[in-house]
Amino acid sequence: MEEQDIPIDINSGKLLEWLTNRRHCNKDWQTNILTIREKINTAIQDMPVHEEIAKLLSGTHINFFHCKKIVEILKETEADTKNLFGRYGSQRMKDWQEIVKLYEKDNLYLAEASQMLIRNINFEVPGFKKQIQKLEQMQNELEKKEVDYKKSENLAHSEFNMICKQLGISGNQIKKELVERVKELPDIYQSVAKKTKSIGNVVEFYNAFVEYTLGRSHNGGCVPIVNYVIEKGNTTTYEWTYGEAPLSIVESPLDISLDDDERQFDDTQIDFGDNSVEGVNISGLDLNDTIDFGDVSLEEGEIDWGDVNIDQIVEGEIDYNISLESGIVVEADGNDGGVATGKEALTILDNPSTRNDFIDQLFELEAFLKLRLYEFKGDNSKNLLSMSQMQEASSILQLATLDSTQNMLDNVQIILSEILDSRVQHLHNIKHSPRYVDALTATLKQKLALVEKMKSLQTVTREKRDVTRKQVLEIQPVLKLVIQRTRELQNEIEKDISKKYKNRIVHLTGGVNTL
Incomplete structure (x- = not known):
């Protein structure tokens, strides 16, 4: 070459x-x-x-x-x-x-x-x-962000719809709709009281068991409020406290302001953190807790004496027959009772304190029945009541079986599930706490604001991706x-x-x- x-x-x-x-x-x-x-x-x-x-x-x-x-x-x-x-x-x-x-x-x-x-x-x-590689990578990241924003939008929107569905509202005028739903509480409590009557045998069974094992009976029964609801129904707290129905009931109106009740999409609203609203557990507002309103003291100037003409009060016409035990004025016409106001005007299942006692006593019955079922299913020699002991027990204890005890437990749990339903919990807290209403409303509005924010971020991301x-x-x-x-x-x-x-x-x- x-x-x-x-x-x-x-x-x-x-x-x-x-x-x-x-x-x-x-x-x-x-x-x-x-x-x-x-x-x-x-x-x-x-x-x-x-x-x-x-x-x-x-x-x-x-x-x-x-x-x-x-x-x-x-x-x-x-x-x-x-x-x-x-x-x-x-x-x-x-x-x-x-x-x-x-x-x-x-x-x-x-x-x-x-x-x-x-x-x-x-x-x-x-x-x-x-x-070019950097721009294409940025483009992919923007596409992923847009997808994530869309998911967040759908999630916030579904959570908003879920809460509204749970509360039974459309979500257009949140506070107004919540206040209107509070009117359903009396019917709900009436249903609970009606079902409570079906567990009279449970209360009797529990009282007999306690009386037999302790050798003495409780004054008013082991679960007095449950027993009272069975006998009297969901009466006012006044009647439960004093043993007599009031002549009139003056229930306090709901103290909820509707001035700001409109959909707002301001993303600068209060951030309540990761507050789940499956039973809306909002910061400091646990649905299982009772709202404590403190001790109500009547200061001077708070009593409404009505339209009384002082000139008509003549010496000798004043009735000083006042019961020092209850503070109730006995009317001259001979009818017993007085005016139920404040918490006393609320029904037992509506009053936060008596309602909690009622729920606690239902849990007490549930725990007792679960223990009895455990004994029935376990070793009979280790049961609290052996066969030899049962000979001296009352007939209701001797005739108790696994099936009858399970049936009693089912009835108690049905009542518990109804009164502890998340929607009922919401309505109860709405009625008794304006702060709770504000927090719940703010949470719903925050979901709406998040939806709008995610839409805005999608638009911005889409524009950046196009650029x-x-x-x-x-x-x-x-x-x-x-x-x-x-x-x-x-x-x-x-x-x-x-x-x-x-x-x-x-x-x-x-x-x-x-x-």
Whole structure:
């Protein structure tokens, strides 16, 4: 094989070093190139309008090979300035011809072109690719965020609907609808009281067991309020306390302001934290706790004496028959009772204190029955009441079986589940605590505000994603053009070096083809 047929392989990254080692270019070429760049910047300001020139000047920095093409174009555009001796009178042509000559001196153009090639391969093209990759990654992250915001929106909306459904409201005028639902409480409590009558045998069974095991009976029974509801129903607390029905009942009106009762989507509302509203357990408002209103003291000026004409009160006409035990004035017409006000006007199942006692006593019955079932299912020798002991017990204890005890437990648990239903708990707390209403309303409005906030974030995220996509679409053509110009520059360099070595084939390895 002849030497001319052997290709010359040059590593692109070491091209400039290869040229200086073989004395094709001087090491101080950069100092001389500054003059040329200044002349190019000056000459480029005065260019004819030409499509080819516009293409040459786009994409990458202008180099020697561009200058030669510009001269060829100017030979056409400046042809009318050519004189008899073949020289051009156009200053444009003179400027660019001078630039080409300066480039050819000491092969400055080859050193500069090599540096441009290396910069494009190592920095320009990877930089554009990295920028596109970063934008695409950002675009993916924005898409994920948008999906997450949508999920949060759906979750908040479903939670709002779930709470409203649980409360039986539409959620348009939250406070007003909640206050209207409070009117259902009397019917609910009436249903509970009616079902309580079915556990009279449970109370009898429990009292008999306690009396037999302790040898004495409790005054009023072990579960007095449950026993009272069975016998009297859901009467007023007044009647439960004093043993007589009141002549009249004056129940306090609901102290709930409806001024701010409208849907608000302000995301600056109070943050109540992760308050679950499965039975809406709002900060400090546990549905299983009773709202304590403190001891009510009657200060001077708080008693409403009605329309009393002092002039009509004559000495000797005042009835001083006052019961010191109950504080009830016995009316002159002989009817027992008085006026039930405040908490005494509430029914037993509506009054927070008696209601809690009623629930506690139901739990007491439940625990007792569960223990009896455990004994029935366990070892009879370890039962609290063995067969020999049962001979002396009352008939209700002797006749108790596993099935009858289980049936009694089921009845107790039905009553517990109804009075402890989350909706009933809500309505009870709404009636007896304005703060609870405000907190519950704020929680619902917070859900709505979260829905709107998530919608807004989706819109913003979508806009950012569109901007990012647009930037990617703008950079991709630029990257394509830079790669194209780099490939052209590499081909020009390979041809130029090939001419210096008797047209041997030159390959720049690791160049633009690897991009």
